[in-house]
Amino acid sequence: MSSKQLMVYNSLTRRKQAFQAPPDGEVKMFVCGPTVYDYVHLGHARTYLAFDLIVRYLKFLGHRVNYLMNITDVAERIVQRAGRLKRDPLDLAHEYEAAFLEDMKGLGIRDVDRYERASDSIPKMIAQIGGLIDKGVAYESETGVYFEVKKFPKFGRLSGQTYEELGLRRLELCSSKRNPEDFSLWRKYSEGLAWDSPWGRGRPGWHIEDTAISMAILGDTYDVHGGASELIFPHHEAEIAQAEALTGKIPFVRYWLHTGLLNVDGRKMSKSLGNVIRIRDALRENSAAELRYYFATFHYREPMVFSKEKVAKAKSKLETLRTNLNYFLATEPAGLSNEMKRMSGVISKAEVAFRRQMNNDFNAPGALDVLHNFVRELAKVGSRMDQETKEKAEASFRRMADVIGILS
Ligand SMILES: [Zn+2]
Numbered sequence: 494m495s496s497k498q499l500m501v502y503n504s505l506t507r508r509k510q511a512f513q514a515p516p517d518g519e520v521k522m523f524v525c526g527p528t529v530y531d532y533v534h535l536g537h538a539r540t541y542l543a544f545d546l547i548v549r550y551l552k553f554l555g556h557r558v559n560y561l562m563n564i565t566d567v568a569e570r571i572v573q574r575a576g577r578l579k580r581d582p583l584d585l586a587h588e589y590e591a592a593f594l595e596d597m598k599g600l601g602i603r604d605v606d607r608y609e610r611a612s613d614s615i616p617k618m619i620a621q622i623g624g625l626i627d628k629g630v631a632y633e634s635e636t637g638v639y640f641e642v643k644k645f646p647k648f649g650r651l652s653g654q655t656y657e658e659l660g661l662r663r664l665e666l667c668s669s670k671r672n673p674e675d676f677s678l679w680r681k682y683s684e685g686l687a688w689d690s691p692w693g694r695g696r697p698g699w700h701i702e703d704t705a706i707s708m709a710i711l712g713d714t715y716d717v718h719g720g721a722s723e724l725i726f727p728h729h730e731a732e733i734a735q736a737e738a739l740t741g742k743i744p745f746v747r748y749w750l751h752t753g754l755l756n757v758d759g760r761k762m763s764k765s766l767g768n769v770i771r772i773r774d775a776l777r778e779n780s781a782a783e784l785r786y787y788f789a790t791f792h793y794r795e796p797m798v799f800s801k802e803k804v805a806k807a808k809s810k811l812e813t814l815r816t817n818l819n820y821f822l823a824t825e826p827a828g829l830s831n832e833m834k835r836m837s838g839v840i841s842k843a844e845v846a847f848r849r850q851m852n853n854d855f856n857a858p859g860a861l862d863v864l865h866n867f868v869r870e871l872a873k874v875g876s877r878m879d880q881e882t883k884e885k886a887e888a889s890f891r892r893m894a895d896v897i898g899i900l901s
Pocket of ligand 1: 524525526703720728
């Protein structure tokens with residue numbers, strides 16, 4: 494495996510593959526956005542910080558990236574919560590959407606090119622559902638329109654399940670479906686959040702929302718689709734089935750990237766355990782740079798733990814990094830000519846080491862080690878450099894640190 498080539502773990506093939514940028518040079522990337530019925534929490538931060546780091550590194554390598562994220566503002570959970578609060582569902586959703594965008598900004602996530610609401614794309618979803626019925630892979634029943642899973646033999650490939658196993662996973666219980674594994678494309682509702690369609694009033698299923706939005710903006714096929722690993726089944730499996738059954742173009746997405754789970758003090762974060770930490774609360778106790786540093790101490794695919802103790806340790810390590818950087822910046826360059834060549838070597842060695850780590854499926858923990866070693870070395874020998882070399886070293890360090898976003 495060459496360290497010069499970016500290798501990414503593709504959930505679809507279950508192995509690391511060389512990342513090939515498309516011929517026009519623009520990497521098209523879609524990440525599943527939040528369902529906006531409440532404040533976003535650290536589980537969301539895990540995914541969105543991971544993809545922020547991925548985008549920043551792709552740009553560091555010189556790629557252009559078109560990064561799209563959907564906003565799920567049409568969903569059962571929103572309708573239910575709005576009903577309890579006696580609120581209009583879309584009003585409620587857009588309030589939490591605004592809070593979400595604020596939290597993303599608070600985390601220093603700045604590279605999403607476009608956020609697209611499900612409610613603004615209903616006609617595109619209706620068109621896709623109609624297309625799937627025409628292809629004979631979807632059917633209408635009393636309660637809605639369903640995708641008939643057995644008509645798409647590749648279903649189960651992403652999550653590694655056989656057709657028999659799929660039949661045992663009884664999702665979306667509904668007596669009007671032909672088969673238990675079929676999933677909804679359209680649900681009929683006479684009131685509430687609903688739109689007119691050829692199948693009566695109702696609203697789209699979650700899976701078709703994302704397929705319709707991403708294909709309308711990024712095209713029938715694109716490069717990267719990301720999300721939390723818990724979305725692999727059934728959500729992403731369904732997305733592949735919808736897109737490929739509709740267009741016949743394979744693969745729908747070339748690289749599927751998934752982030753690991755986040756636990757709080759070793760336990761799953763959940764409302765019933767009362768240990769849900771909102772992003773805005775975490776940002777009250779920690780700066781964005783501190784949170785970004787802490788999240789980067791875990792590889793994006795491995796499970797991570799959030800605990801006050803561990804965060805405190807990470808914060809003191811970040812402090813060491815900054816102290817060394819400031820010490821280096823404060824040194825008066827002596828300009829010893831015999832040191833310049835050696836220093837150029839130190840800089841290029843650090844850059845090579847940084848790329849080697851990040852090229853290995855975005856290994857941020859390894860990249861942090863490289864940054865620590867680099868700045869320690871700079872602090873040690875900074876006073877022997879000339880001004881030009883010092884500036885070069887500082888720029889190099891900042892460029893790499895900015896991929897992780899730990900200096901601002
Ligand atoms: Zn999605």
